[in-house]
Amino acid sequence: MKKTVCAIIIAAFSVCVWLQNAGAEDIKIGSILRLSQGASDGLPARRGVEIAVKEINAKGGIGGRKVEVIFEDSKDTDQAAVAAFQKLVSMDGVKVVIGPMKSSEVLAVAPIAMREKIVVITPNGTSPKISEAGEYVYRGCSRIDKQAEALTQFAKDPMKATGVAILYSNEPYGKGCNDLFTKQFTALGIPVVAVESFMVGDRDFSAQITKLKQSTFDLLFIPGYLQETAPAIAQARKMGIVAESMGVYGDMAPKYIELAGKAAEGHINASEYDEDYATGKNKKFKDAYYSIVKADANEPNNIMFAALTYDAMGLVAEAIAAKGNSPDGIRSYLDSVKDFDGVTGKLSFDANGDVVKQGVYIFKVQDGKYVKVK
Amino acid sequence: MFFQQLVNGLVSGCVYALIALGYTMIFGILGIVNFAQGEIYMFGAFGAVTVYAATGSLALAILAGLGAACLVGVLLERFAFRPLRGTHPLVPLISAIGASILLSSLARFFFGPEDRPFPHEFSAATYTVFSAHITGMQLTIMGISAALMTALWLFLTMSRHGKAIQAVAMDSDAARLSGINVNRAYVATFLSGSALSGVAGMLMAVYYNATSPTMGLLPGLKAFSAAILGGVGSIPGAIIGGLVLGVAENLGAAYLSSNFKDAFAFIALVLVLIIRPRGIMGQRK
Known part of the structure; x- marks a missing residue:
């Protein structure tokens, strides 16, 4: 009797697992951001990813599968960024990672990304060395x-x-x-x-x-x-x-x-970002970001970092939708994308994986506000 | 430029001295180093900034800053140090480091990770003395520091509580036998030490216009060095140590290299300790 009950439970469990695997399993994406040290930059970056994911999932996800982002803290050290990257790849099985944010962390993660063949998109690492970090490493901002x-x-x-x-x-x-x-x-x-x-x-x-x-x-x-x-x-x-x-x-x-x-x-x-960039997408993004900032007095406010990760996440979603959730599929999309409609501009990538767009904006503080002058 | 750098050094030295007084008083009476002194300074600043932002009243803000610093100091004494009295000196040291991490995490939780400006900009009047420009704020910092140091000296030498502190610092058993409430003396020490650090925190919140959960780290470390430099346990020593440290790092940055501004403070410390291991004003034991 006991054995039969056990057998039934195990069978039922296996069916559940099988169903889950066969059905709409979430697409997992990794993200390594500055969530404790440097959280005043890292939290806005996290919000950017979250806003993009919310929009994607509200539209039914990618090919019917929901997107789930696993966030890790880089703690502002290269070691922690590497550990986070290894955890995301080996435990969570992600194929693409948004982050890390600091150049030194990107350069520390890059050799492992090359070895494991995992795509890395840094939203704001500006070091010129990242251009030579390998074909799996992309960046969404202009070089320093x-x-x-x-x-x-x-x-x-x-x-x-x-x-x-x-x-x-x-x-x-x-x-x-x-x-x-x-x-x-x-x-x-x-x-x-x-x-x-x-x-x-x-x-x-x-x-x-x-x-x-x-x-x-x-x-x-x-x-x-x-x-x-x-x-x-x-x-x-x-x-x-x-x-x-x-x-x-x-x-x-x-x-x-x-x-x-x-x-x-x-x-x-x-x-890298102009709030007055006049596209419907940018307006929606701005509204979503500022409603988050207004809701919590302790929420750091830095829309540029949110915009950069928002675009990175948007690119990743498009890549997976077009070529499937595999590192080489994502790479081939990023290498061939032309004028992606992002909130930081019309985005493409050059042969080094660096973003190509209209250039850098210059701002000046006037009457307590940043005003675009060029 | 020399006088200007001297003034710059004296202003930051005053702040180091105020925090160093807390270190030295607590060391003098308990024989322990309170590594959470920088966090008391930070809570003083946050108390003043949040209350000023909410009420717009400077008097209330000062009271709140003092209150927050003293509360943290007394809680530290009660929960981080009193249960460990009589243990090996390393034990309260670890407890203090733990308290310091806990307090700065708490501040990050309640106030967020970002720097906060002081909600009011004070007038920027400047005076010229010996070709050095001194702002009203710098004069205020030096004036308040001098007044507090005098007040502390009067408190310790004239008042009953102050004399009790001195007696306990000399010999706590003898003090207890002659009827002094030792616990009360400990609390009084933490209260006065914390109040001084709290004032330093408030002054810096206004002067640098930036209050953050980690603001206590570096000043705490430098004030600790100032206390050692002056001779740990010695009140005038803490004051002199703070001023020497402030002036040394500013002159070092001015005439050698600003790349190593922090290093000059510690080079001064090492030099003094090599020549005079007990510190400038330290007593021979």
């Missing part, structure tokens, strides 16, 4: 040198800068920007007259600014993350520096203006 070109050109014309002082964040990102921008400023005939640096976590920049004040310059360039760059410009203004200010992607957030206050006025920086 494109950004540098756009900003330094803008400094020459229309800003007509004659001397620049650099105050950089002393970690790979800020230091890389310092080296690259110094080269480009010099190439354009704008001399770099003074260079100082600060550490991540610093809130007192008075020593560096006092030193900068010994030189004459009409442009102050502060590459780094807004947690430092916003108080830095605020202190520079308080200490009487009147030069124009310029920053990199990290400053492109309402938080920057909130933290820097009046000192943010006139700040120039570059962005």
Whole structure:
């Protein structure tokens, strides 16, 4: 008797499992984002993926199968990003991963992605090295040198800068920007007259600014993350520096203006995303994102990071719909896609897996708001 | 530029000194290092920022900041240190590190991961002294720090509670035998130490215009070094240590390289300890 009951239960269970496998199993997609350290950038990125997934599933998923995204935390270390990647590939069996967000993490993950033949799309790793990381590695934002070109050109014309002082964040990102921008400023005939640096976590920049004040310059360039760059410009203004200010992607957030206050006025920086990009898709995305931000006072607000992952997720969904959920299918779609209708522009990929689109936007802070100037 | 850098150094030194006083008082009386001192500083800042944002009243904000810092300090004493009294000194040290992680995680949970600006911008009046520009805010920081240090000295030497603290610091058993409530002295120590750190946190919330769950980490570490530099357990030592550290890192950044600004603080620490292992004002035991 007992044996029969057991047999029936086991049989029923097997049928369930079989049915589940045969039926509409969810399509699993991995995502490695900055969910604890750097969560002010990582949470918006997560929302971008979630908004895209919600839209896809509301339309019935991909080929009748729902999409499920498994999020992992990169904890801002390469080791954690690699561990997360291995877990996603071996435990969850994902074929494509959106993330990681930092260049060093992307470069750490890339060799494993190549070995396992898993597609990686980084939404905002800007290092030029990612171009050579392998044919399974794609990126959805412009390389840092494109950004540098756009900003330094803008400094020459229309800003007509004659001397620049650099105050950089002393970690790979800020230091890389310092080296690259110094080269480009010099190439354009704008001399770099003074260079100082600060550490991540610093809130007192008075020593560096006092030193900068010994030189004459009409442009102050502060590459780094807004947690430092916003108080830095605020202190520079308080200490009487009147030069124009310029920053990199990290400053492109309402938080920057909130933290820097009046000192943010006139700040120039570059962005991958234009909120006023006039497509129906962008309007829907914006509404969805801001309704999430408004619902929770502690929700960090940075629509650029959400837009980048939203497009990455949209591309992945299209790729799977067109070529099936296999790494090589996704690759062949990404390699051949032309003018994908994304919220960050019309997207295609070049032979290195870098996104091709209309270019980098330049924004300026006017009356407490970022206004597109180019 | 020298005077300007000196002023910059004195301002950050005042903040290190205020936090270092908390370290040194707690070490003096309990013989333990309270590594959660930086988190008390952080809670002081958050108390003031959230209440100011809600009510717009500076008086209420200051009260809230003080209250939050003191509450955290007293809770630490009651739950992280008192149950471990009499154990090996490493045990409360670990407990303090754990409390520090817990407190910054709690802050991230309640206040979110992002930096918060202070909801009000204070006037940016500047005064020129010896070719150095000093802002009203910098003067306020130095003034309040000096006033608090004087108040602390008066409290410790003039009041009954202060004398009790000193007695317990010298010999807790003898103090107990002569009728001093030792537990009350411990609580008074944590209260005054936390209040000083809380004030430092509030001043910095306004000065740097950025309050975040991790803001206490680096100032906490530097203040700890300041306390050691000045001679741990010595009140004037903590003040001198804080100022020396602040000035050393600013002058180092100014005349050597700002790449190593934090390193100069610790180089100063190592140099002093090599020449004078007990710290500038430390007592020979």
